[in-house]
Amino acid sequence: MASDSDRLHALKAFDDTKAGVKGLVDAGITTIPSIFHHPLPLLHRGHLEEDAACLEGFAGHYYPSYPEPHLTLGTTAHSDPCFLIVVLQNAVGGLQVLVDGLQEDDKKSVSVWVDVPAVPGALVVNIGDFRQLVSNGKFRSVEHRVVAKSAGPRVSVACCFRRQGAATSTRVLRPIVADGEAQYRSTTMAELVRRYRAKRLDGSSLLQNLRLLIHPIKTTS
Numbered sequence: 001m002a003s004d005s006d007r008l009h010a011l012k013a014f015d016d017t018k019a020g021v022k023g024l025v026d027a028g029i030t031t032i033p034s035i036f037h038h039p040l041p042l043l044h045r046g047h048l049e050e051d052a053a054c055l056e057g058f059a060g061h062y063y064p065s066y067p068e069p070h071l072t073l074g075t076t077a078h079s080d081p082c083f084l085i086v087v088l089q090n091a092v093g094g095l096q097v098l099v100d101g102l103q104e105d106d107k108k109s110v111s112v113w114v115d116v117p118a119v120p121g122a123l124v125v126n127i128g129d130f131r132q133l134v135s136n137g138k139f140r141s142v143e144h145r146v147v148a149k150s151a152g153p154r155v156s157v158a159c160c161f162r163r164q165g166a167a168t169s170t171r172v173l174r175p176i177v178a179d180g181e182a183q184y185r186s187t188t189m190a191e192l193v194r195r196y197r198a199k200r201l202d203g204s205s206l207l208q209n210l211r212l213l214i215h216p217i218k219t220t221s
């Protein structure tokens with residue numbers, strides 16, 4: 001594998017071409033060039049290659065224009081049962097993420113919905129619940145929703161990266177603990193997918209039932 005400095009050099013050369021990802025697609029390149037492979041040390045334990053590198057779920061969404069958008073919602077609040085989710089949306093907008101903020105007056109912490117700007121051709125990459133679990137909460141899955149718009153229609157495609165056959169996989173997911181204690185108990189992909197389907201898009205976190213609240217177990221990383 002190329003050294004970090006070779007990779008950074010190659011990335012700079014790529015940036016300098018200004019051709020962007022479109023240039024790669026136009027050149028007929030169908031695999032991700034190695035200069036974009038940048039394994040994160042904490043998660044580079046086989047999870048990303050074996051479990052996350054696989055495109056499993058693929059959902060196309062069509063949201064019509066709503067004459068009275070305040071009376072309805074496009075997609076209710078949820079986080080996704082994957083490692084990563086890549087979303088392509090058209091220019092209508094409506095995707096929102098929940099972020100932590102501070103109230104203006106008393107500086108109390110509060111969660112607020114923030115619009116994800118619809119940039120033409122841009123991909124939105126969200127972290128999913130599986131990654132939150134294996135990173136022991138270091139990476140947080142993003143709660144998101146789609147609000148209805150009177151403009152439209154809105155079209156989006158969401159691609160979910162997780163192990164093929166996750167719904168029946170007995171592969172165990174356990175938190176990788178760099179320091180401190182495990183925040184979640186071990187589980188299987190199949191259990192997570194089952195729980196996700198059972199709870200539906202109710203805005204609650206898939207991981208809440210797996211969180212170790214009392215007597216966290218120590219694990220070696």
Ligand SMILES: O=C(O)CCC(=O)C(=O)O
Pocket residue numbers: 059061075080087089095144146156157158
């Ligand atoms: O339509 C969107 O932009 C998001 C869809 C979504 O959240 C999903 O498919 O999980």
Ligand SMILES: [Fe+2]
Pocket residue numbers: 078079080144158
């Ligand atoms: Fe989603």
